[in-house]
Amino acid sequence: MEKILAEKTAVVTGGTRGIGKAIAKRFVEQGASVVILGTHPERGESALNELKELTQDGQKVAFYPLNISVRTQVEETFTRIYDDFGAVDILVNNAGVTRDGLFMRMSEENWDHVLNTNLNSVYFTCQAVIRPMLKARSGRIINITSVVGLMGNPGQTNYAASKAGMIGFTKSLAKESASRGITVNCVAPGFVKTDMTDSLNEKQQEAILSQVPMQRMAFPEEIADAVLFFASPMATYITGQTLIVDGGLLM
Numbered sequence: 527m528e529k530i531l532a533e534k535t536a537v538v539t540g541g542t543r544g545i546g547k548a549i550a551k552r553f554v555e556q557g558a559s560v561v562i563l564g565t566h567p568e569r570g571e572s573a574l575n576e577l578k579e580l581t582q583d584g585q586k587v588a589f590y591p592l593n594i595s596v597r598t599q600v601e602e603t604f605t606r607i608y609d610d611f612g613a614v615d616i617l618v619n620n621a622g623v624t625r626d627g628l629f630m631r632m633s634e635e636n637w638d639h640v641l642n643t644n645l646n647s648v649y650f651t652c653q654a655v656i657r658p659m660l661k662a663r664s665g666r667i668i669n670i671t672s673v674v675g676l677m678g679n680p681g682q683t684n685y686a687a688s689k690a691g692m693i694g695f696t697k698s699l700a701k702e703s704a705s706r707g708i709t710v711n712c713v714a715p716g717f718v719k720t721d722m723t724d725s726l727n728e729k730q731q732e733a734i735l736s737q738v739p740m741q742r743m744a745f746p747e748e749i750a751d752a753v754l755f756f757a758s759p760m761a762t763y764i765t766g767q768t769l770i771v772d773g774g775l776l777m
Contacts, residue, residue, distance in 0.1 A: 529557025530758045533584075535611045537561045537604075539594055539651060540621030542569040544720040545670065548746035549618055550577055550587075552754045558616065559586040561607055567591050586611065594621045595642040597650045604654035613662070614655045616757045619648045619692075620670040629683045637684045644688035648695060656703065665708040668756045669696050670749075673716045673772050689714075693768055700766030709765040711756045716772025719743040739774035 536553045540546040541562030550560050554577050562577070564570045570589040577587040588610065592603045607614060623643045625636035648669060659665030674682055675689025693712055700710035717723060717734050723743060726734070735741055752771045755761055770776055 529555075530754075530760075531616070532557035534558045534615040534757075535561070535613050536616035536618065536757065537563065537607060537614050537651075537655075538618045538620055539563045539592075539647065541618075542566060542573045542589070544722075545715065545718060545746045545749050546618075546620040547573050547576070548750040549620060549753050551580060552747070552750040553616070553757070554580045554585065554587060556754065556758075557582075557585065559611060561588045561590060561611065563590055563592045563594065563603065563621070565591065565593055594647040594650070595639075597646075600647070600650040600654060604651070608658070613658065615664065616666045616668070617651060617655050618668045618670065618753060618757075619651055621647055622670070622672075622688075624682065624685050626681045626685070628681055632684060640684040641688050641691075644685070645691045645695070648692055652695075652699060656699075656708075659708050660703065660706045663707045665703075666757050666761075667696075667699070667708065667710040668753050669693075669710070669712045670753070671696075671712045671714045671768065673714050673770060673776055676714060676768075676770070677776060696768070697766045704765050709756070709761065711761070711765060712768040713749060713752045713756065714768050714770045714772070715744060715749045716770070716775045717743045718749060719745055737775055738772070739777065742773065744771060744773060 536558045538550045541550045542564035550562050553560050574589040625640050669692050671692045672689040674686045678686050696710050696712045
């Protein structure tokens with residue numbers, strides 16, 4: 527059976543663990559060559575080895591270390607990607623951080639760190655790919671936002687602002703690029719079973735699950751499936767949208 531992403535090249539930021547690694551694996555399974563970007567070389571090499579086990583003839587995978595919040599590093603890394611892979615057909619902006627705290631005590635440093643990593647990075651990466659995509663009259667950009675960007679959350683004004691900003695960015699870029707065959711969409715996960723949520727104590731996890739009608743967290747692979755849909759030929763006429771994957775949290 528033909529793979530739905532055969533002969534495509536995808537870049538996944540924050541691709542060394544959790545949701546990002548699950549997305550990278552789904553893409554490789556469906557025939558894409560994949561570049562994962564992240565800040566931790568050891569974790570990146572470990573994820574890369576997992577991807578290599580899934581590759582078949584003609585597929586390439588790579589890990590490039592990168593501080594996604596530094597524009598010059600992003601520009602240099604994407605130049606390298608185009609040199610090594612020839613094209614970027616799919617861009618997934620998944621990299622993100624939190625620096626939680628009540629707004630009245632939030633430092634400018636924690637505000638800037640979250641906005642730079644979560645939102646400014648999307649500007650940097652999309653600027654790196656948009657001209658080649660416009661020239662090719664083809665491309666998929668998928669931004670991983672959060673339900674927090676839609677509903678807010680106490681102690682996360684910086685994170686919520688970054689994720690809400692991502693949604694507005696997505697809608698605007700989608701309108702600018704739709705006539706050239708480029709789609710730009712968001713996936714908004716709810717609570718996902720990752721290293722971060724695993725570190726919560728039983729009481730904290732129970733409080734989370736009490737809000738979710740499906741009574742469980744998502745698995746990273748379930749978020750990856752939603753991203754795969756937007757990257758696939760099944761979503762050629764969908765752009766500017768936010769797909770919420772939250773087990774019913776925001777119904």
